[in-house]
Amino acid sequence: METIAHLSLGFGVALTLKNIALCFVGCLVGTLIGVLPGVGPIATISILLPITFGLDPTGALIMLAGIYYGAQYGGSTTAILVNIPGEATSVVTTLDGHQMAKQGRAGVALGTAAIGSFFAGCVATVIIAALGAPLTKLALLFGPAEYFSLMVMGLCFAVVLARGSILKAFCMIMLGLLFSTVGTDLETGQERLTFGIPALSDGIDFSVLAMGVFGFAEVLRNLEAPEARDVVKGKIGRLLPGWDDIKQSIAPVLRGTAIGGILGILPGNGAVLGPFASYTMEKKLAKDPSRFGKGAIEGVAGPESANNAGAQTAFIPLLTLGIPPNAVMALMVGAMTIHGIIPGPQVMTRNPELFWGMIASMWVGNLMLLVINLPLVGMWVKLLQVPYRLMFPAILIFCCIGIYSVNNQPLDVAFTALFGLFGYLLIKLGFEPAPMLLGFVLGKLMEEKLRQALIISRGSFVTFVERPISAGLLVVAVLVLAIALLPSIAKKREEVFTE
């Protein structure tokens, strides 16, 4: 019953008029920057930091947190409408979400994403409130060896992501891993595959790669086939999901929330795996997996819920351990320190109003996001009616400004164009970019953790199997791979499809 007392304290803080207003402003700004490709929560939160100087710490953090999860919501809008994933977590949403948009079901996709995210956000809030402290121990069980195995498992998911040939999916994963090694070596400071270009010294930026191979390449593909892009503006379906859509989405939302919530707790950005894992699971559980990649609503509902659940449970390591699991959370640490609250294991006891107020505000924020986003769906869908001859230059300028603002580096824009060409080439060669992006995201962490684990174990690979959690994750990885590869299973399925 302690939880209820805590939550009522939290809601007492979050439901003051001022904090509701701040939460609303945060969510609104977050949605806006989430929709704009490239301009992420990191840039926005850091720009808004000085503005929050005048506020009390709780209000400031409520607003900044609103920007963070508002951006998650907004990011899926761009992924669905124009096939541009703003962050690693919305890569999966492009697969089926954009297909739905092309079929005139953009409204349904956006609505499902918003409702699924709202549900996941509510559940995640309760999880944080009730189980935050004990769940922290989970994070501490994960050392470098466990993370490495988790990443390997994640890569095996990517194989299942592929719509076509498995061999080609493998090619893309390895290519993603290869790209992830570009940049200065963390341990020795040696430049790897950077060709002496300073802009590459920190590696290829995720948004540069994602916007190139998804956004720019999609523009090129559409320019080549005028009839294909007209489909988008030709049909405008219903604006919100109907009962059938909701019925189809319930189970994926529940599963996505669970998976995303658990992975979000892990420090080291386990949350990025959530949507991928959820997509894999839905595709494996579906009666007809061939629908995936062609506008299956489960492929939006599950991953979107996982994404939002993970985005919220990612606050657990920050609030209870004082350790930020990803770059945005690191910025939240900065925001807290600037307001004189240094995150650590004692925040919960020392600043209960802040701790529980923030948690309660997450629920308030999710409700607001639903209120902000559902009416916007109609507007977004109308945007699709803009003639493509004007739409793509607009997409390009948003992307270019967004990319530039990530590092204030004009060269990044040029690289994005280069990756656009590369992505177009991949389309021409029948490769799919989604597994490559997952390989890219996981590659950096994987190498880092592999090297850490081997230094700590003094070069012994046994460490990966003698630690129980690590061994368990590797077993799951092998199982997932086996399911994907066993040709007999694949064949049987194909027969089912053709009937």
Added chain:
Amino acid sequence: MSLNRIERAQGLRVRSTQDLAGGLFMIVLAAGAFIFSWDLPAGTLRQLGPGMLPKAFAVICAALGAMLALASLRYHGEKLSGWSWKGIFFALGGALLFALTIRGFEFGPIRVPALGLLVSGPLLIAFSGLAADDRKIKELLIFAVGMSAACILLFKYALSLPIPLAPWLLGI
């Protein structure tokens, strides 16, 4: 278009010229990565060096590419389809123009002044807009000016991103 058929293809039925090109593409990329990471030490198991993983990934990429190329000889599949050179030239060229002019550029004897968003924005929109088959020049020019103004208001003023506006005219 052929693209839709690729997406629908399932399982291990592999295709031809497209796969052959894909396999060779992988091999070329892998070879490039391998050559450029040649000087990086691979290290030991106990202390992996910076070169270990790039080289390992490159070798695997090449092997997968070879498998793909071989498979393409045995199975029927998609053919390579044509390119949209116009899209590449105008759309990507527009982005490059933006990159070159936004804060200026200097490469040997070539010097581009920093024009800022006030010029780079309309330039990008107008140039890339030429890629569309159904372009209307007048509409495009009006759109370029209007859209750039909206972007300036949104990014420079509403979000206050540190992006140059017009250093040559306004000093910011």
Added chain:
Amino acid sequence: MKKSILGLVAAAALAFTGAAQAQSYPTKPITMIVPFAAGGPTDIIARIVADHMSKTLGQQIVIENVAGAGGTTGIARAVTAAPDGYTIAMGHLGTFSAAPATYPGLKYDPINGMQTIGLAGGTPILIVARKNLEASDLKAFVAAVKANPDKFNEAHAGLGSVSWTTCTLLKGILGTPKINAVAYRGTGPALNDLVSGQVDFMCDQIVSVAEQVRANTIKAYAIASAQRSPALPDVPTTKEAGLPDYQIEAWNGIAGPKGMPKEAVDKLVDALNKALNDEGTKKRLLDLGTVLPTAEERTPAGFAALIKRDADKLTPALSAAPKQ
């Protein structure tokens, strides 16, 4: 054609008025490059100080985060910019004192090739360890490390980071440069593995580790400053704990390209000084565990001397560090 002529005329007119206004620097916003991602210790200090400096100067100081290569990419961009006083940078111990010995191909010279403005603040460095490490104090820890260097795992936040720089100095002083160094991407993940006991010890800024020490999830052996910190009054200084040679502070300071107009330098120094004397700004900095700079360190010459002093201190250990 018409447009370009108009542009030329406008540019010429502006150049003229620009020259006329040169006496009253600053006439337009100033860019302060922070060579790290937003939200890190340097970024926070830059934003706090810049916020007040903008008020004094009457022009906005715009923070531009240009991350890369341990901060050297951003500093290189700042100190090679036009020396007009409108591009400055907030660097730290790593980018100004340690970088020449860390990065062989460094594209700037912090000692002779830039105009220092002043120090914004210092941050004490702590030696911390996992809470169940046997050694109970610094002396026992030093003895154990010296006896069995191969048994220990040191965590750091990547080559060129403050924790790497300061820990390499520690290992140099202890004469054990070969301790297994486990590299992490940033302080957060490194601290996580220290709390969970995967690694044995690390050195880092007080702001990053103080709360963990207070909550007893890790233990602190010593603080590498001349005085104890009010934030952690129980932690002895290295002098008290028996390792007086290990004295290092991570500081952040402002510099610009060499050849800036004297007027600009003077105004920036004055604005920085006013910011550091402002009660609100002071409180924010002190809350972060920052040590406010002395009057001497707030001057260009004093800051330059500090850079030189720490460079001399760090160079032998950093050059000898195994970078493969």
